[in-house]
Amino acid sequence: MSTIVAGIDTDADRARALANGIVTLPGADGTDVVLVHSFDENPEGASVDQVGSVRRAREILEEHNIDVTLDESSGDTATGLLDAADKHDAELIAVAGRKRSPTGKAVFGSVTQDVILSTDRPVLVCGTSE
Template sequence: MSTILLAVDRDEDRAVAQAESIVDLELESASTRVRVVHIFTNNPEGASVTQLGAVRRAKAVLEAAGFDVEVEGRSGDPVDEILDAADEHDADVITIAGRKRSPAGKALFGSVAQGVFLNTNRSVLLCSERDA
């Protein structure tokens, strides 16, 4: 069985684009498990991951295509938590969505996509912003 880790932020359109990119790969859904993960960096209200529209919509797209989907909420640094989740679930592929940022924006705020890509030996599927 293959495992795909789909790391989503709060943007629903990006999450749907990520889910659709998995569906477009024409994988055998019966032998592919998808884990939708959202990393909370600030969650003072104590929201549950199942309350996020992005998680619900990505899950719905994947389940409609026949995938076994689990959801998970984590807290902390997004790069570290995505990599830890991939390790814990022995993910074959990590999928993330990129966002356009200026070079200065990347330097000041970092890039989760870049951090994941540069710090893993796992395959990474990057869904570009224009796809979202």
């Protein structure tokens, strides 16, 4: 595998689960990972490298000799992640799923579901042990 695009939100547990899921993939040591964070609102003008969960995922990946690039977007998270996958010609998209009820998914939608249904690329969904 050469490039994985991974969506990172602000939850540290999901970021750790995602990074740990990536490092366990066969051939991960020769992989480039693009960590993508989508800002819903960013009045302070923060950058992706200031997001704690992104920094933690980066640390885990770099500890396993995986090259990491940071990317950021604003607006719809799924769209930002899919655009980054196109931009970086990713072979795989990785996301961290959340446990939600069927009603919660219907009412609020799901980034993971949107990504899976909107791409032809393989999608790795990593869960936490919650």
